[in-house]
Amino acid sequence: MQKNTSWKKSKNLRTAILFLLPSIILLGVFVFYPMVKTLYLSVYLTDQLGRPAIFVGFENFSYIMQSESFRKSMVATVLFVLYTVPTGIILALFLAVLANEKLKGIGFFRMIYSSTMGMSVAASSVIWLFLFHPSIGFFNRILMTIGLNEVQWLLDPKWALISISITTVWMNTGFCFLILLGGLQNIDPYLYESSKIDGAGYWYQLRRITIPMLSPTLFFIITISLINAFQTFGQVDILTRGGPSESTNVIVYSIYKEAFINYQFGTASAQAVILFICILVVTILQFKLGEKKVHYQ
Structure with missing residues (x-):
């Protein structure tokens, strides 16, 4: 047996x-x-073909930690995450709540809100490149029409990272919107009917029913958005190439430049390891702190 x-x-x-x-x-x-x-x-110096040449241990890590360029890239990455993740999720949640209403023709707006999912990073970045153009760009034309000065969106260090963040929020809205809309449509409508009978208003329902019942979906979206924000590359490469004055030189673009422009694959690998550790720590913190507020029933 x-x-x-x-x-x-x-x-x-x-x-x-x-x-x-x-x-x-x-x-x-x-x-x-x-x-x-x-x-x-990450523990070797490499030749131009990326082959390990000299074992240096943790010297690569020590070198990049002392590098002013790497510190700027870390600051730019943290600011980029703070600019894009909360803004993108709040915007997507707002649009999802609007699109969840049972109104005539609401399907058209759902299609519009989720349409950014169908566009590649390259195509989206080229569109925003024209919108941000200093002389013929749509945004500067609006500013000139209302009597304000032009803004060098991608050429001014004060505005470049914000411009990249606006582009990224627009690009990610479609995915976040679609996931949040699906989460809203899975909420039992009887909960809203029961609360209406008890005299609950719209804002009370939003605060006490919608957000708690949507918390698993929000938890997923926040986690994915954080990871994606740390890994942003395409729009930075097309719009600013890390400039001006390294104001948009996020860590992934810094890794790319170090490896494929400077041919320093050892230090680039060390930066990649640090990025992995940062994402791992943020994800663990998200699970430890955020999951406590998730309601699965």
């Missing part, structure tokens, strides 16, 4: 491994191998 049981367990294990094998291979090639390779290169 015990032999039959152990044989069945062994057979089930082999079957499970067989089904998981494609995923294991893909993760191994595209996730785990690059991760191990990055850790390996």
